[in-house]
Amino acid sequence: MEHLINPKVKDIQISGIRKISNLVSTYKDALTLTIGQPDFPTPQHIMDAGKAAIDAHKTTYTPNPGLLELRQAAAAYVSGKYGLTYRPETEIIVTAGASQALDITLRTILEEGAEVLLPGPIYPGYEPLVRLCGGIPVYVDTRHNGFKLTAELLEPHITEKTRCIILCYPSNPTGRVLSSQELADIAALLADKSIFVISDEIYSELIYDQSHTSIAKYDGMREKTIVINGLSKSHSMTGWRIGFTFAPESISQHMVKVHQYNVTCASSVSQYAALEALTNGVDDALPMKEAYVARRDFVYDRLVHMGFELEKPEGAFYLFPSIERFKLSSMDFTMKLLEEQRVAVVPGDAFSSFGEGYIRISYAYSMEVLEKAMERLAAFVSKL
Structure with missing residues (x-):
């Protein structure tokens, strides 16, 4: 067979x-x-919250996009940390890790033949998802640019088929970070283009020599950017499988449909642990x-x-x-x-x-x- x-x-x-x-x-x-x-x-207080959720029998389905109080905590977290503003009710989805967040995002925005620009080298989890959606991964060689995907490198690769650009900084595997000016240049390049940006910010809390800046903060970028984050790296919660998408309602309303039929909802117990992480563990x-x-x-x-x-x-x-x-x-x-x-x-x-x-x-x-x-x-x- x-x-x-x-x-x-x-x-x-x-x-x-x-x-x-x-x-x-x-x-x-x-x-x-x-x-x-x-x-x-x-962290122990997060594990205790997960145990308490089990003891309280909080083991049923949650709303498809996740517990509202968790989405509210996530909104407060990215607002306080990164100056991003998203409505918990309609613009945030709790996912089964950042990987599932990527999956539902790409399935929502891609169709057969759509091109996705990625920096090379890059974490290997992106290309298979792009191909499963019928998309075409187009790599931009960053080896001679300090492993940074800049506007100058991007521009020659943009075509009428370009549907999306993936920014994943801090980078796996290189650890590089884009500066505020480099992000501003990319935002300026995309200002008049109908191209989505997926900004995978899973390592946002692990930046050492500067503060994290999201491209969604720049003029004209919020409406075309899907920010992906999660708790695996920031709170050492890899096995709890909690991620988030932050995107305008016009995009999120379609992503949640894919999410609903994909996993129904993220683990309820993990969501209660995540709520503790984002309220009492902001600086964990x-x-x-x-x-x-x-x-x-x-x-x-x-x-x-x-x-x-x-x-x-x-x-x-x-x-x-x-x-x-x-x-x-x-x-x-x-x-x-x-x-x-x-x-x-x-x-x-x-x-x-x-x-x-x-x-x-x-x-x-x-x-x-x-x-x-x-x-x-x-x-x-x-x-x-």
Whole structure:
């Protein structure tokens, strides 16, 4: 019966990140720097709120777009943090993580043949969703621009078929952040164009050297932008699966239809935990961010000392060093490092063909693990 499977699904490949992570599990003595998951536990007060929701039997369906009080808390959160204004009743949807938020957004705005502009390299979760919608991913090479998708790079790729641009900053895998001026330039470029912007801001609370700015704040951008965020990175709630979409009512009213038939609603228990996160845990990310800064600086300095060329990340928890000087493909480098030194990283080609020649290192791990991994990496490259 496999010949009857949707060809778009058959063509999708398992994420290179997961392939490596699954492989690493067979190496019991390996140090893994692969997964972008905070190593901090979910804050206790959030877990207590989830337990309380269970004890209070709050385990039924919620409204399709989510608990109104949670949407109100989300509205207050992005208003206070980022100066964004959205009506809880009609412009916010609570989703099963940011991934499902992306899914319902793309299914709402794309049709067969629509082009979506993406920065390359990029997290591998976008392209399959675009293709499942019949869209055409169009990559913009950012390798020689500090991994930043700017107006200057975007403009030549915009055609009459361009339906959407995906901005995902802070970036996975590079950790780069767009400046206020770079965002303003993109807003000016799109001012007279009927093109959607999906702004994936899941790492918005993990910016180190500046404040987060959303492109939705710029003149003329709110009405064409869908902001996506969630609690996985900011509150170490990856398994709770809570994300959000923030978009004008004219867009949200259609997205919620897709959401309704997709998952009905996000987990009720997780929503009550999320309500606690966004009310009494507004600054829960701060101690994690301080730890990430120290880890970033340590790993970055070690890599530079080893002779790697790389951009210093301003956010998220990844570094993306070049390995071109070693004359190995990113997969060969990754496998040799794993086999010889038992250190696992992600090959750059997992992040599109524009990631070839790089590796991604996650520093969402304890300093003890990072210190040991850097020692092993130094020993490895010294012999290449």
